[in-house]
Amino acid sequence: xxxxxxxxxxxxxxxxxxxxxxxxxxxxxxxxxxxxxxxxxxxxxxxxxxxxxxxxxxxxxxxxxxxxxxxxxxxxxxxxxxxxxxxxxxxxxxxxxxxxxxxxxxxxxxxxxxxxxxx
Amino acid sequence: xxxxxxxxxxxxxxxxxxxxxxxxxxxxxxxxxxxxxxxxxxxxxxxxxxxxxxxxxxxxxxxxxxxxxxxxxxxxxxxxxxxxxxxxxxxxxxxxxxxxxxxxxxxxxxxxxxxxxxxxxxxxxxxxxxxxxxxxxxxxxxxxxxxxxxxxxxxxxxxxxxxxxxxxxxxxxxxxxxxxxxxxxxxxxxxxxxxxxxxxxxxxxxxxxxxxxxxxxxxxxxxxxxxxxxxxxxxxxxxxxxxxxxxxxxxxxxxxxxxxxxxxxxxxxxxxxxxxxxxxxxxxxxxxxxxxxxxxxxxxxxxxxxxxxxxxxxxxxxxxxxxxxxxxxxxxxxxxxxxxxxxxxxxxxxxxxxxxxxxxxxxxxxxxxxxxxxxxxxxxxxxxxxxxxxxxxxxxxxxxxxxxxxxxxxxxxxxxxxxxxxxxxxxxxxxxxxxxxxxxxxxxxxxxxxxxxxxxxxxxxxxxxxxxxxxxxxxxxxxxxxxxxxxxxxxxxxxxxxxxxxxxxxxxxxxxxxxxxxxxxxxxxxxxxxxxxxxxxxxxxxxxx
Ligand SMILES: [Mg+2]
Numbered sequence: 267x268x269x270x271x272x273x274x275x276x277x278x279x280x281x282x283x284x285x286x287x288x289x290x291x292x293x294x295x296x297x298x299x300x301x302x303x304x305x306x307x308x309x310x311x312x313x314x315x316x317x318x319x320x321x322x323x324x325x326x327x328x329x330x331x332x333x334x335x336x337x338x339x340x341x342x343x344x345x346x347x348x349x350x351x352x353x354x355x356x357x358x359x360x361x362x363x364x365x366x367x368x369x370x371x372x373x374x375x376x377x378x379x380x381x382x383x384x385x
Numbered sequence: 386x387x388x389x390x391x392x393x394x395x396x397x398x399x400x401x402x403x404x405x406x407x408x409x410x411x412x413x414x415x416x417x418x419x420x421x422x423x424x425x426x427x428x429x430x431x432x433x434x435x436x437x438x439x440x441x442x443x444x445x446x447x448x449x450x451x452x453x454x455x456x457x458x459x460x461x462x463x464x465x466x467x468x469x470x471x472x473x474x475x476x477x478x479x480x481x482x483x484x485x486x487x488x489x490x491x492x493x494x495x496x497x498x499x500x501x502x503x504x505x506x507x508x509x510x511x512x513x514x515x516x517x518x519x520x521x522x523x524x525x526x527x528x529x530x531x532x533x534x535x536x537x538x539x540x541x542x543x544x545x546x547x548x549x550x551x552x553x554x555x556x557x558x559x560x561x562x563x564x565x566x567x568x569x570x571x572x573x574x575x576x577x578x579x580x581x582x583x584x585x586x587x588x589x590x591x592x593x594x595x596x597x598x599x600x601x602x603x604x605x606x607x608x609x610x611x612x613x614x615x616x617x618x619x620x621x622x623x624x625x626x627x628x629x630x631x632x633x634x635x636x637x638x639x640x641x642x643x644x645x646x647x648x649x650x651x652x653x654x655x656x657x658x659x660x661x662x663x664x665x666x667x668x669x670x671x672x673x674x675x676x677x678x679x680x681x682x683x684x685x686x687x688x689x690x691x692x693x694x695x696x697x698x699x700x701x702x703x704x705x706x707x708x709x710x711x712x713x714x715x716x717x718x719x720x721x722x723x724x725x726x727x728x729x730x731x732x733x734x735x736x737x738x739x740x741x742x743x744x745x746x747x748x749x750x751x752x753x754x755x756x757x758x759x760x761x762x763x764x765x766x767x768x769x770x771x772x773x774x775x776x777x778x779x780x781x782x783x784x785x786x787x788x789x790x791x792x793x794x795x796x797x798x799x800x801x802x803x804x805x806x807x808x809x810x811x812x813x814x815x816x817x818x819x820x821x822x823x824x825x826x827x828x829x830x831x832x833x834x835x836x837x838x839x840x841x842x843x844x845x846x847x848x849x850x851x852x853x854x855x856x857x858x859x860x861x862x863x864x865x866x867x868x869x870x871x872x873x874x875x876x877x878x879x880x881x882x883x884x885x886x887x888x889x890x891x892x893x894x895x896x897x898x899x900x901x902x903x904x905x906x907x908x909x910x911x912x913x914x915x916x917x918x919x920x921x922x923x924x925x926x927x928x929x930x
Contacts, residue, residue: 277719279720279722280719280722280723283722286726286740323885323886323887324886348715348719369718370722371722372725
């Protein structure tokens with residue numbers, strides 16, 4: 267079974283952090299905007315999980331989420347964001363996000379959540 | 386629906402919705418809100434029953450309906466006293482309020498169990514109307530007593546030297562409003578067999594609606610400005626309605642006589658025409674109300690308005706601070722998360738050279754970002770006092786371009802300058818204005834990563850040698866790029882703090898620019914077409930010194 271995770275965050279620091287936490291046991295694809303994220307999904311049919319930032323320039327994370335769910339309704343998407351607002355969280359859940367992680371996160375938190383979806 | 390049933394329907398619905406709204410929304414004290422609500426409820430009760438009544442020309446329930454509706458009328462004097470006394474005096478008149486309610490309930494009992502208050506109905510052209518019973522004059526006596534008591538407490542309040550000016554003015558307005566309300570007492574004549582359409586609803590409706598408005602606005606402004614305004618409209622409305630009704634009456638008699646029928650279109654036409662004709666009187670009435678009720682002291686209103694504006698500004702400020710705080714939190718969370726994760730892995734990976742290299746790069750970058758954020762925040766929150774120096778604007782722009790020449794070259798950007806032939810110098814805080822332009826030009830460069838054209842124009846609007854009669858001349862600086870552009874939404878928010886379309890942007894740059902331009906009494910606008918480019922236009926006043 268594949269353990270491929272797609273990360274989409276506009277900030278290098280966050281991408282590097284997630285790489286640090288996950289790269290030992292998972293195969294990672296790092297993208298820094300929504301377009302790349304969708305492209306990566308199209309090119310890699312074995313992606314099991316997407317970790318998605320909300321506040322990104324150009325295309326907002328929620329729009330990316332909507333887009334992903336349109337093309338891949340069964341894809342697991344976890345929102346990783348600095349905003350802990352009830353509205354965004356509930357909007358994300360309504361759009362079909364599987365989970366919500368708030369920055370600053372702990373590595374355990376990430377591993378714990380990821381474990382539910384990827385072997 | 387018969388036309389005569391429409392006014393009571395409208396007024397009843399207005400009352401109940403406004404009453405509920407005030408109860409839920411207003412910032413006034415709980416007790417006065419409740420009193421106000423009761424006042425509305427009583428009126429709704431009465432008006433809504435009248436609406437039903439005017440619909441059914443003949444029905445066995447008419448008599449019951451009239452009694453139900455009249456219950457509202459019976460309660461009105463007590464609810465009024467309740468409202469005035471609570472709003473102006475708090476709990477002082479509590480026992481009298483209770484007494485008035487008690488008397489009202491006695492009348493209610495009489496109304497429902499005997500023919501002493503209401504004894505049958507009149508049938509007029511607009512529908513049924515209650516016929517006064519033998520004890521009805523007793524109710525009128527009670528009503529007059531409460532009215533006099535109302536006037537008495539309002540009058541005392543507005544005269545009382547120990548009360549503050551605000552409460553006294555409030556009492557003054559309420560008193561004036563109440564006098565208008567009293568015109569509605571003419572409806573009682575219909576109870577005694579006079580045959581005319583009861584127009585009291587007009588005065589009551591306007592009075593109560595405007596007061597509701599005043600209380601709702603209590604959240605934002607002082608009650609008396611609004612009551613004063615409402616008086617103007619009440620009087621205007623009263624004049625219109627009286628003129629309207631008499632003209633309608635005359636015209637309908639004439640058309641009836643000559644044509645043998647009445648046209649509803651004609652009524653609407655007259656109403657519309659009158660409304661337009663009487664509108665210019667608004668300002669005169671405003672003046673009259675001001676002279677009568679604030680004794681010709683327009684300063685008072687000015688002071689109130691000033692106070693109001695300050696309050697609004699304060700609220701805006703709070704909102705801005707809240708946005709700022711959440712923005713700062715978000716901007717700091719990202720670098721913080723990265724640093725935290727790297728530090729967490731440091732003990733186990735300290736011998737991994739690749740990790741150490743990444744760590745050094747990331748840490749340095751994230752620390753820089755946080756430092757930059759703090760610096761910008763300081764610029765944003767505490768603009769240093771301006772230090773004006775006569776500055777050649779073209780020279781200053783050249784300096785800014787020179788400062789960014791490296792990146793301009795890197796991105797392969799062509800710079801075009803349109804400067805005036807004469808030297809234009811104005812007093813500016815050089816450092817601040819430079820900062821303002823740097824922020825704009827850096828954005829322009831960021832918007833054109835694959836090359837483009839940066840056009841910088843300076844022009845002078847109006848004569849440089851103004852006579853006292855010409856406008857102050859202005860200097861207009863435009864900075865245009867051929868980059869990716871900003872959409873309509875973005876253009877609206879672009880000067881707001883923490884709005885950014887760049888991944889590494891703090892979203893403070895253009896807010897700072899905006900602030901600096903404002904400090905210089907200038908103006909900044911943005912104009913952009915997606916994928917075509919963006920133009921910022923800065924207008925600065927041309928001053929000699
Ligand atoms: Mg982000």
